[in-house]
Amino acid sequence: MLFGTKPATNVTNVSPTQVTAVSPSGTGTVGVTVITPGGTSNPVPFFYVGAPFKSGLSASSGATAGGNTITISGTGLSTATGVSFGANTVTPTVLSDSQISAVVPAGAAAGPVGVSVTTAGGTNNGLSYTYIDAPTVTTVTPTSGPTSGGTAVTITGTNLTSTSQVTFDSVPAPFSVIDATTVSAVAPPGTVGAVDVAVTNPAGTATDVGAFTYVTGPGI
Incomplete structure (x- = not known):
């Protein structure tokens, strides 16, 4: 048996109408022919599928608990059968040859893991996904400020490195991440009374209920 011009290995005559064999390496489309004492068969097309190439993830991070759906883009993905996030493998949904x-x-723990895709053409990796634990808020200092806003506030807690938003009573506030346990924010204008401070x-x-109080005047 030949795949193009290359002989197959482990050729086994299963029955008068069936032969099994292990294909040799190759690329593209080749004709498969069977050679017997009676002659050579007509060629039947055989397609070699290349290893997948991944170009990106729609999201590169998420909760350690998992459960969110991401899209992987690249080429050669139409025969994808598995996507591995570190040691854990899931079955993907094929959207097209360029997306699954x-x-x-x-995840086993917070931190980065490699992402690999397995197709009929092989396995390719090179992308990374980071598992993140949800934030917590321990303290908000100071606890009050004027309704005009502008109070510099220090928020302490855990898992704050990847903070994407800080809000006072659902109003987004300017912020900067100091480290994994500290975020600095500036209170936006608000109305008199206690409001929730949330970190996302x-x-x-994570929401600290009634953590900051807007007061009239300069605030204390």
Whole structure:
């Protein structure tokens, strides 16, 4: 048996109408022919599928609990059968030869893991996905400020490195991440009374109920 001009290995005559064999390496489309004492068969097309190439993830991070759906783009993805996030593998949904989607499995711990895609042509990796724990808020200092806003506030807690938003009574506030346990924010204008302070990262939102109080005058 030949695949193009290359002989196959482990050729086994299963029955008068069936032969099994292991294909040699190759690329593109080749004709498969069977050679017997009676002659050579007509060629039957055989397609070699190349290893997939991945160009990006629609989201590069998410909660350690998993469960979110991401899209993987690239080429040669139409025969994808598995997507691995570190040691955990899930079955993807093929959208096209250039896109597949997958539900992210739970991670063993917070941190980056490699992402690999397996297709009929092989396995390719090179992308990374980062598992993130949801934030917590421990303290908000100071606890009050004027309704005009502008109070510099220090928020302490855990898992704050990837903070994407800070809000006072659902109003977004300017902020900067100091480290994994500290975020600095500036209170936006508000109305008199206690309001919730919330910190959000890709894994979720932590809310400190009534943590900041707007007062008239300069605030204390």
